[in-house]
Amino acid sequence: MKQEFISSIGRKIKEERLKANLTIRDISERSGLSKGLISKIENSRSIPSMPVFFSILKSMSIAPVKFFEGIDCADDDGHILIKPANHEPLLKEERPGFHYRYIMSRQLHDINIEVVLLELEPGVKGKATSTDGFELKYLLKGRVAYRLAEKTIILEEGDTLYFDASKPHRPENLLNTNALMLVFYFMYPKS
Incomplete structure (x- = not known):
């Protein structure tokens, strides 16, 4: 299913964190961000600013290019049908x-x-x-x-x-x- 890549950021951060066996506390300590903010981002309750996003990626040792692999950007052809x-x-x-x-x-x-x-x-x-x-x-x-x-x-x-x-x-x-x-x-x- 095609989707706007921005919507996938929180879910992808959580997925990468779990793959690396890291806790929210680990990311918080490494990035200097609050555990609450990281949790909100992972649960799509907040969209990170660019500095916050890059701090999270750096705390997991993930290059931005690598992070976005496999995230599909939707074509804007005027409509979206979702079954x-x-x-x-x-x-x-x-x-x-x-x-x-x-x-x-x-x-x-x-x-x-x-x-x-x-x-x-x-x-x-x-x-x-x-x-x-x-x-x-x-x-x-x-x-x-x-x-x-x-x-x-x-x-x-x-x-x-x-x-x-x-x-x-x-x-x-x-x-x-x-x-x-x-x-x-x-x-x-x-x-």
Whole structure:
């Protein structure tokens, strides 16, 4: 499946780190970057600036040319068709009961837009997270309580929620069946 190479950076960093048997702490100590920032980058919750990106590569002793081998850049022929069979499982965070499937992402100016399907198991509650940017959630199936800082918003099928994702947020599936959300992340690079 063709995809914008920028969307693959976090996943590729994690893949290379695990191949080298390095922990996030190892990368943090070698690069001088916080463990939290590295985790956010690996989980596509933040896009690294160029200096941050090169610090991470240097900490793993990987040349940029080598890093980008095998990452396919999409041709811009005016449309993209993605079949459900091409929705790749995506490990965004280690949260039991959360199942992400990557659909696509595109770079528009300095904002990266990533689209995923998020399936929540019955009764699951996530821990609060934050992202560098904004999120739009469209509830396809189920009933979800979305906690935004101190506020709770109930989402029902067909509801759309857009918010500043830098504030702590988490979903809670309110039903005894799986909930399904289409999620758009609008992320900008942090320096």
